Amino acid sequence: AGEDATFETKLAGGEHSGEAATVKVKVTAVKERELPEADDDFAQLASEFDTIDELKEDLAKQAADAKVAEQGAEARDKVLDALVEMVEIPVPEKVIEEQISQHFDNPQADADHD
Numbered sequence: 001a002g003e004d005a006t007f008e009t010k011l012a013g014g015e016h017s018g019e020a021a022t023v024k025v026k027v028t029a030v031k032e033r034e035l036p037e038a039d040d041d042f043a044q045l046a047s048e049f050d051t052i053d054e055l056k057e058d059l060a061k062q063a064a065d066a067k068v069a070e071q072g073a074e075a076r077d078k079v080l081d082a083l084v085e086m087v088e089i090p091v092p093e094k095v096i097e098e099q100i101s102q103h104f105d106n107p108q109a110d111a112d113h114d
Contacts, residue, residue, distance in 0.1 A: 003027050 011021050021043040036042050043055040 001027050001031050 004024060006022060006024045009021060009023055011019050020025055036045075038052055040051045043049045043052045047055050047058075049055040050057060
């Protein structure tokens with residue numbers, strides 16, 4: 001604490017985003033957070049498990065399940081994209097005419113194009 005530093009950087013946001021700036025910082029305090037030991041007592045306190053090994057096993061299973069779900073969603077999206085490319089859905093002429101009519105017969109149509 002009590003130390004300072006000056007450095008050059010580009011601003012990341014705001015009205016001066018991208019502009020070069022000289023930044024001076026001063027460390028006023030240093031705090032350290034003490035985390036509990038990852039042991040059986042922690043597992044019992046932080047979860048429904050009695051041992052840290054059970055907790056780790058469950059966390060690993062959750063991570064694996066999430067990965068499988070993510071891969072499934074990606075596969076589904078790829079299949080849907082491929083199907084959309086392969087399938088041509090004809091739009092009836094009547095629908096096209098109605099859409100055109102609605103668009104040009106609408107008194108606010110001109111206002112929508114400003």
